[in-house]
Structures are given as C-alpha cells and as structure tokens.
Amino acid sequence: xxxxxxxxxxxxxxxxxxxxxxxxxxxxxxxxxxxxxxxxxxxxxxxxxxxxxxxxxxxxxxxxxxxxxxxxxxxxxxxxxxxxxxxxxxxxxxxxxxxxxxxxxxxxxxxxxxxxxxxxxxxxxxxxxxxxxxxxxxxxxxxxxxxxxxxxxxxxxxxxxxxxxxxxxxxxxxxxxxxxxxxxxxxxxxxxxxxxxxxxxxxxxxxxxxxxxxxxxxxxxxxxxxxxxxxxxxxxxxxxxxxxxxxxxxxxxxxxxxxxxxxxxxxxxxxxxxxxxxxxxxx
Amino acid sequence: xxxxxxxxxxxxxxxxxxxxxxxxxxxxxxxxxxxxxxxxxxxxxxxxxxxxxxxxxxxxxxxxxxxxxxxxxxxxxxxxxxxxxxxxxxxxxxxxxxxxxxxxxxxxxxxxxxxxxxxxxxxxxxxxxxxxxxxxxxxxxxxxxxxxxxxxxxxxxxxxxxxxxxxxxxxxxxxxxxxxxxxxxxxxxxxxxxxxxxxxxxxxxxxxxxxxxxxxxxxxxxxxxxxxxxxxxxxxxxxxxxxxxxxxxxxxxxxxxxxxxxxxxxxxxxxxxxxxxxxxxxxxxxxxxxxxxxxxxxxxxxxxxxxxxxxxxxxxxxxxxxxxxxxxxxxxxxxxxxxxxxxxxxxxxxxxxxxxxxxxxxxxxxxxxxxxxxxxxxxxxxxxxxxxxxxxxxxxxxxxxxxxxxxxxxxxxxxxxxxxxxxxxxxxxxxxxxxxxxxxxxxxxxxxxxxxxxxxxxxxxxxxxxxxxxxxxxxxxxxxxxxxxxxxxxxxxxxxxxxxxxxxxxxxxxxxxxxxxxxxxxxxxxxxxxxxxxxxxxxxxxxxxxxxxxxxxxxxxxxxxxxxxxxxxxxxxxxxxxxxxxxxxxxxxxxxxxxxxxxxxxxxxxxxxxxxxxx
Numbered sequence: 001x002x003x004x005x006x007x008x009x010x011x012x013x014x015x016x017x018x019x020x021x022x023x024x025x026x027x028x029x030x031x032x033x034x035x036x037x038x039x040x041x042x043x044x045x046x047x048x049x050x051x052x053x054x055x056x057x058x059x060x061x062x063x064x065x066x067x068x069x070x071x072x073x074x075x076x077x078x079x080x081x082x083x084x085x086x087x088x089x090x091x092x093x094x095x096x097x098x099x100x101x102x103x104x105x106x107x108x109x110x111x112x113x114x115x116x117x118x119x120x121x122x123x124x125x126x127x128x129x130x131x132x133x134x135x136x137x138x139x140x141x142x143x144x145x146x147x148x149x150x151x152x153x154x155x156x157x158x159x160x161x162x163x164x165x166x167x168x169x170x171x172x173x174x175x176x177x178x179x180x181x182x183x184x185x186x187x188x189x190x191x192x193x194x195x196x197x198x199x200x201x202x203x204x205x206x207x208x209x210x211x212x213x214x215x216x217x218x219x220x221x222x223x224x225x226x227x228x229x230x231x232x233x234x235x236x237x238x239x240x241x242x243x244x245x246x247x248x249x250x251x252x253x254x255x256x257x258x259x260x261x262x263x264x265x266x267x268x269x270x271x272x273x274x275x276x277x278x279x280x281x282x283x
Numbered sequence: 284x285x286x287x288x289x290x291x292x293x294x295x296x297x298x299x300x301x302x303x304x305x306x307x308x309x310x311x312x313x314x315x316x317x318x319x320x321x322x323x324x325x326x327x328x329x330x331x332x333x334x335x336x337x338x339x340x341x342x343x344x345x346x347x348x349x350x351x352x353x354x355x356x357x358x359x360x361x362x363x364x365x366x367x368x369x370x371x372x373x374x375x376x377x378x379x380x381x382x383x384x385x386x387x388x389x390x391x392x393x394x395x396x397x398x399x400x401x402x403x404x405x406x407x408x409x410x411x412x413x414x415x416x417x418x419x420x421x422x423x424x425x426x427x428x429x430x431x432x433x434x435x436x437x438x439x440x441x442x443x444x445x446x447x448x449x450x451x452x453x454x455x456x457x458x459x460x461x462x463x464x465x466x467x468x469x470x471x472x473x474x475x476x477x478x479x480x481x482x483x484x485x486x487x488x489x490x491x492x493x494x495x496x497x498x499x500x501x502x503x504x505x506x507x508x509x510x511x512x513x514x515x516x517x518x519x520x521x522x523x524x525x526x527x528x529x530x531x532x533x534x535x536x537x538x539x540x541x542x543x544x545x546x547x548x549x550x551x552x553x554x555x556x557x558x559x560x561x562x563x564x565x566x567x568x569x570x571x572x573x574x575x576x577x578x579x580x581x582x583x584x585x586x587x588x589x590x591x592x593x594x595x596x597x598x599x600x601x602x603x604x605x606x607x608x609x610x611x612x613x614x615x616x617x618x619x620x621x622x623x624x625x626x627x628x629x630x631x632x633x634x635x636x637x638x639x640x641x642x643x644x645x646x647x648x649x650x651x652x653x654x655x656x657x658x659x660x661x662x663x664x665x666x667x668x669x670x671x672x673x674x675x676x677x678x679x680x681x682x683x684x685x686x687x688x689x690x691x692x693x694x695x696x697x698x699x700x701x702x703x704x705x706x707x708x709x710x711x712x713x714x715x716x717x718x719x720x721x722x723x724x725x726x727x728x729x730x731x732x733x734x735x736x737x738x739x740x741x742x743x744x745x746x747x748x749x750x751x752x753x754x755x756x757x758x759x760x761x762x763x764x765x766x767x768x769x770x771x772x773x774x775x776x777x778x779x780x781x782x783x784x785x786x787x788x789x790x791x792x793x794x795x796x797x798x799x800x801x802x803x804x805x806x807x808x809x810x811x812x813x814x815x816x817x818x819x820x821x822x823x824x825x826x827x828x829x830x831x832x833x834x835x836x837x838x839x840x841x842x843x844x845x846x847x848x849x850x851x852x853x854x855x856x857x858x859x860x861x862x863x864x865x866x867x868x869x870x871x872x873x874x875x876x877x878x879x880x881x882x883x884x885x886x887x888x889x890x891x892x893x894x895x896x897x898x
Contacts, residue, residue, distance in 0.1 A: 042582045054574075054575065186567075
C-alpha cells in the first residue's frame with residue numbers, strides 16, 4: 001500500500017457519505033534499542049487470518065522517542081500512517097466522525113485520522129493518549145477488542161476496521177495526564193517501556209538529526225549533559241533537549257557561547273558548585 | 284540438503300541440540316528399525332562411552348559431562364544423541380561414538396602443550412591469544428572468534444525437524460582446523476562402520492552433517508587420537524537447568540513425562556502460561572501472553588518461543604510479577620529439585636565452543652507488596668505518586684459522604700454567584716448573534732424546522748464557601764464557647780488530636796483543616812468550591828494552621844471570584860485585600876444548625892491504594 005492512489009478517500013455506508021483524511025507523510029528513523037523495536041513489531045504481527053492484531057501501548061518519559069519508534073516501525077510495515085495528537089478537550093466525535101457544514105449549506109461528514117486508518121488498513125498512532133478523557137476512550141472500546149469496529153452516533157453508522165488496521169497509543173507518565181480507565185488498560189497490550197538511550201546511541205541520534213554539526217560539539221554536549229545529570233544539577237533531560245542544545249550551540253562561534261550557557265537557556269540547571277557560576281554569563 | 288540423505292546404508296538424522304522434537308524424531312526412527320540390523324552412530328566423543336552410559340542411566344535426573352577445557356555435554360532427555368543412547372540401553376542395539384575430544388589437530392606435542400596451557404591459564408585466556416602460548420592461531424582462534432560472533436545466533440525453524448536449517452554446501456574455508464579435524468574424524472568413523480557392511484543411522488548435529496558428507500567423498504589422513512581428554516559427571520541444580528540447554532527446562536520435564544508420545548509444544552506452552560500461581564491474572568491474560576510469545580518467536584525467526592520470549596511476553600502483556608511466576612514455572616525441572624550444581628554451568632561451552640544455554644538477559648522486578656487489591660501497573664503508579672506528592676487517600680464512611688451531598692445541595696441552592704460557563708453550553712435558536720458558535724448537532728436534529736441553533740453558555744455557580752467550625756466544634760464537644768487554638772498542632776484544646784490538612788474530591792472539591800483522632804475527624808475550617816480548575820490535591824496545603832480562616836479565604840479568592848464566609852470571628856479577616864463584592868461574610872447561624880453540623884465532623888473507613896479521585 002505504498003502507492004497513494006490506493007488510498008480510499010471516501011466511503012458510503014447506506015446513504016451516508018464520509019470523507020476520509022489523507023495519511024501523514026512521516027520520515028522517522030529509529031536508532032538503538034533494537035529490543036523494544038522488536039517487541040513493537042511483534043505486537044503488530046498477524047500470524048494468520050484468525051489472529052487478532054494487538055494494540056500496544058508505549059510508555060516512557062517525555063522526549064525519549066515513543067512517537068519516533070511508533071512511526072519508524074509503522075514505516076517498516078509499509079502501511080499508510082495516521083498520527084493523532086490527543087488533547088484533554090478531545091470529544092468522541094473528534095476521534096470518530098464530525099459533521100461539518102459545507103459551502104453549499106449541506107451537512108458533510110468528515111472522518112478523523114483514526115477512522116481513515118481503519119478504512120484504509122493503515123496504522124493509527126494515538127500520541128499522548130492519556131490526555132484524553134474517559135469519555136473519548138469509551139468510544140474506542142469496541143475497536144480495541146475482538147469486535148474491531150466503531151460506531152458514530154452522529155453519522156448513524158458502524159464502521160468495521162480493515163483486517164490490516166493497526167493502532168498504537170503513546171503516553172507520558174506525568175501529573176498532567178489522566179489515568180487510563182481500567183477497561184481500556186485491559187485492551188492495550190503489550191505495554192512497552194521506551195527507555196532513554198545509552199550514551200553511544202544518543203550520540204548517533206544527534207548525529208543523524210544534525211549531520212552538519214561537528215562531531216566534537218556533539219560529543220561535548222552529550223558529555224556535559226551526562227555530567228550534569230550525574231551531579232544532579234539537572235533532574236532529567238530528553239533526546240529533544242540534547243538535540244536542541246546542540247542545534248543552538250552550532251549557531252554560535254565556540255568562543256562566544258559555552259555549552260553551559262546554552263544549556264541553561266533550554267534546561268533548568270541547578271548551580272551546585274561555584275565553578276558553574278563562572279560560565280553563566282558568557283555573553 | 285534433504286533431511287535424510289541416502290548414502291548406501293547410511294541414514295542421517297540432523298538435530299539441533301536440546302530440542303524435544305529432534306529427540307522424539309530420533310526415537311521414532313530407531314523404533315521403526317529396531318528389528319533390523321543396523322548401527323546407531325552418534326556425534327559424541329569416543330572415549331566417553333562409559334561416562335555417557337553411566338549418566339544416561341540416571342535420567343531423568345539431568346547432569347553434564349565436563350572436561351578440563353570446560354566443554355560440556357548435557358545429559359538431558361531432550362538431547363537427540365542421548366535419546367539414541369537411551370534407546371540403545373532399552374533395546375540392546377549397537378551404538379558407536381564417532382566424535383573426538385581433541386581440541387587441535389595432528390601434532391601431539393602441540394596438543395599436550397595446549398592442554399597444559401589451558402590447565403594453567405584457562406581456556407578463554409589461551410583462546411584469546413593462542414600465539415602467546417605458542418599455539419598456531421589458525422588452529423583454534425577461528426572457532427572461538429566465530430562462536431563469539433554467533434553468540435546470539437539462533438538457528439531458524441529450530442522446532443521443525445523436517446526442515447531444520449543446514450548449509451547447502453560445505454565450504455572448508457569457513458571452518459577452523461579444530462572443526463575440520465573433528466569433521467574428518469567423524470567421517471573416518473563412518474567409513475569404518477560402512478566397511479563393516481551394516482546399515483548406519485547417524486544422529487549428528489545439523490552443523491556437522493554437511494561436513495561429514497563432504498569428507499565421506501574425500502581421502503582422509505589418519506588422525507592421532509591416542510590422547511583423550513577425560514571428563515567427569517557433574518550434577519546440575521534445578522536453577523541451572525536454564526543455562527544447560529536452549530530447550531525450556533519444563534518442556535524437558537514434560538518430554539520425559541510423555542516420552543513416546545508426539546511432542547505437543549503448543550499445549551505445553553499454554554500450560555506454562557496458565558498454570559502459574561500468580562494471583563492477579565485476569566481473564567484473557569494467559570491467552571494473550573501465549574499469542575504474543577509466538578509473535579516474538581517469529582521476530583527471532585523461530586516457530587515457537589524460547590524461555591526468553593516466553594518471559595518477555597508475560598512481562599509486557601501482564602507485569603513483572605507474572606513474568607517471574609512464568610519464569611519459575613518454565614525453568615522448573617522437578618527431577619533435579621534437590622540437586623546442587625557441582626560446576627559453574629554458566630562457564631561451560633559445547634564442543635563447537637558455543638554457549639550451552641540461553642545468554643539473553645531480561646530485567647524483572649519482584650514486588651515486595653502483596654495486597655490483593657493492588658496489582659499490575661497500579662503498584663508502579665502508586666509508588667511514583669506517593670513519592671511525588673506525599674499524601675494518602677482514604678475512603679470516608681457512607682454517612683459522611685451523604686452529609687456532604689446534602690450540605691452542598693443546601694448551600695449551593697441558597698448562596699450562589701453565577702457566571703457564564705466556559706465549557707458548558709446550551710442550544711438556543713439563533714435569533715440574533717452567533718453566541719458561541721453554531722450547534723451543529725441541534726441544527727441537524729431540527730433540520731425539518733429549518734432553524735439554526737447556536738451555543739449559549741450556561742450560567743453556572745462559581746462561588747466558594749468557607750465554613751469556620753472552630754467555635755462550633757468547641758461548643759459541641761466541651762460546652763465552652765471559648766475560642767481555643769487557631770490551630771497549632773502542639774496546642775492543647777478540648778478537641779485534642781492532630782491538626783492537619785485534608786481534601787475531598789469525590790463530588791465537589793474541598794480543602795480544609797481538621798483535627799484527627801484515630802478514624803474520626805473534627806473540622807476546623809473547611810472550604811468548598813463549586814468549580815475548581817485545579818485538583819484539590821494541588822492546593823489543600825495552602826491553608827495554614829497559624830491563621831486558618833484568613834488563609835482559607837485567600838485560597839478561595841485565588842481560585843474563584845466570590846467567596847461566602849460563614850464565621851463568628853470576622854475580625855480575623857482584617858487585612859485581606861479584596862473588594863466587598865468578592866467576599867461576603869455571614870454568621871454561622873445563617874445556615875440552619877441541622878445543615879451546618881453535617882460537615883463539622885466525619886469518619887474514615889479505610890486507606891486506598893490507588894490515586895483515583897474520590898475522597
């Protein structure tokens with residue numbers, strides 16, 4: 001299903017026509033942590049026609065690569081990819097089908113990325129899924145178990161998922177999120193923890209994202225972050241932070257800004273020794 | 284290469300070491316032929332016949348033959364050559380060992396020097412740098428290097444004897460002198476047996492089969508095998524069985540129990556997942572774990588999962604506790620239950636210089652809390668929650684909860700401050716103005732009327748209520764109207780007990796200060812919100828025991844526009860900077876006694892182990 005011309009753009013059920021969305025264009029590249037890659041791939045394998053594809057859940061700290069992992073594995077399966085960023089004000093109809101008024105004053109039904117993935121046999125990635133309320137999750141209960149369909153009250157239709165449809169949810173585990181309802185937790189399996197990469201993997205990740213940056217700067221940034229983390233000057237940092245610091249540092253000549261001063265503009269760095277004060281105001 | 288290459292009178296059964304299907308296949312072939320004249324040839328080292336027979340007679344008790352170079356031969360029921368030896372013992376057939384214990388070729392001086400070096404410095408040390416010990420590097424290093432590179436290699440289709448992986452063509456360049464010598468030696472042994480004129484059933488590893496066939500067609504120089512390395516039989520503990528073989532130890536046990544019947548690996552796998560003693564398994568968990576383990580096996584290019592994939596599946600589908608229970612079951616081998624290992628099994632290698640058993644590592648955490656209501660991932664969530672916020676949740680008694688509802692119903696119906704809601708709307712017909720936007724649902728519902736409906740915000744009560752119970756409770760409990768403590772926990776009072784911050788969030792968000800004595804609480808100052816944008820847990824510590832009333836009103840003003848204060852000590856509010864339209868101070872008698880006293884005290888029932896809202 002690599003050819004976009006095979007993508008279905010609208011379906012008609014009974015006398016209800018539903019417009020579908022275009023898949024997202026994603027170019028993700030996964031580095032390191034081969035085991036979690038294998039675990040996610042296994043969750044999406046289908047052994048035979050009677051087998052049910054699992055609905056994995058990726059958990060981990062912010063910025064550790066959950067979405068990248070999901071996109072990367074999804075690319076390997078060569079199915080259209082649909083990414084949904086979940087929010088706390090998401091309603092069930094936002095996840096399913098929304099009626100809109102067209103320019104010619106007719107009601108038109110627009111499917112969400114999830115429904116579009118269901119129809120086209122694509123892969124739906126629910127990003128930050130635990131920001132959704134229980135009401136939104138309830139509308140997905142029938143999709144995540146053996147029934148594999150959703151029901152839209154607004155459009156008055158039931159839509160069954162394509163046999164090749166896959167879904168994955170990613171979530172952070174912080175205080176701004178809701179608890180998943182238990183009946184949803186029991187449907188999201190396996191639960192895979194994405195850990196922060198090791199030092200050599202982080203180096204490779206930064207090099208991949210910033211190929212134009214000199215290697216010594218990349219190594220210096222990673223070492224700096226490791227030292228600060230070990231000395232508890234910073235609580236935690238994400239891959240995103242490391243890339244941002246390196247990208248920002250690259251924009252200044254080395255004698256103008258130190259890595260420490262750049263990092264302080266991106267992270268919260270606690271001063272635990274007098275030495276760090278010396279470099280605070282390099283400009 | 285086909286499964287059974289038919290040389291004149293030669294039948295080969297390749298096997299992958301340790302797997303039950305191959306042992307069953309060997310037994311089946313032997314039984315098919317037991318009434319005919321044939322010789323069983325196995326790729327076990329010559330010179331070890333007595334020891335192998337002695338250890339085999341002890342089966343099902345597993346053991347291992349170990350030589351000074353730490354090479355081991357597992358004696359387990361699912362080992363194909365050992366199954367052949369058992370069949371020989373049971374049916375009195377002819378059996379020959381055709382392998383050799385020699386680690387290097389030809390020159391015996393080199394060989395003796397090699398053994399002496401290994402005895403002194405250790406095999407691994409010698410193999411790392413053979414030249415340092417005067418041993419030609421091409422003799423042994425290739426085997427060691429190739430085995431290091433293939434440590435994680437698992438042969439594909441390991442469970443299918445009919446299509447077990449074998450090399451199509453044998454290339455001598457890809458093997459070390461060590462391996463070539465042994466292959467030639469085995470081929471020489473087969474040739475000698477062929478000369479005797481009997482049928483031969485050769486049971487050999489799939490790694491050896493192509494090489495043996497290759498050298499059967501070649502001229503082989505005689506190989507000096509006068510010096511044999513002696514081995515000894517070592518006992519193996521039940522815990523070490525998982526390192527002794529790639530096969531799952533529990534399946535080795537099941538093979539022994541059901542020996543002679545077809546291997547039903549899928550059924551054995553289900554029994555591992557479903558027959559653990561894990562208390563918190565939910566319906567469908569065992570089935571989902573079984574299915575996921577098979578999918579993990581496919582990603583490893585196997586048909587059925589090994590012990591690593593079985594345990595990983597249990598961990599990621601359920602949790603670590605279940606994974607530990609599954610691992611305990613999978614690695615159990617009751618015949619060796621009371622045995623202690625007489626050698627470090629982890630240090631052993633096979634005669635091809637590869638590890639005997641599993642080498643992958645999976646981290647599991649054993650929970651120290653055993654609470655029936657507290658399982659799965661909730662344990663991790665709670666642990667994180669408690670570490671982060673430092674509060675605990677308790678359930679109130681049903682009477683306390685009913686009192687709250689009645690109180691709130693009374694007070695919100697009589698003392699209100701209404702504002703347009705930000706998230707609740709009602710549908711009104713569009714007469715003029717668009718309000719908060721079109722209400723598409725209502726418009727479609729009433730499509731036949733040709734009217735358009737728009738959203739209008741609902742007016743909702745956003746007031747906050749502060750109740751000062753200090754005097755009230757003082758009077759109730761001691762009969763005295765004297766105001767005691769504003770609330771230092773150290774001050775003596777008629778109420779006694781410990782003064783602490785509390786919160787509710789079951790129906791309405793509340794925060795407050797209360798004296799606690801065991802399971803009973805007497806309120807000091809309570810604040811009820813009609814609507815609160817943040818969880819009560821984030822603000823309940825804002826009320827200070829040094830000036831409870833003032834801090835309670837300040838907390839209310841921070842989160843709402845209007846605060847109703849019911850107190851008999853209004854002088855304590857001096858100094859609060861807020862307009863009269865924001866604070867309305869009323870005496871406590873404004874609320875009827877029977878209603879006011881509902882929130883003056885409450886009791887708790889039990890501690891909760893989750894962090895869901897609700898008390």
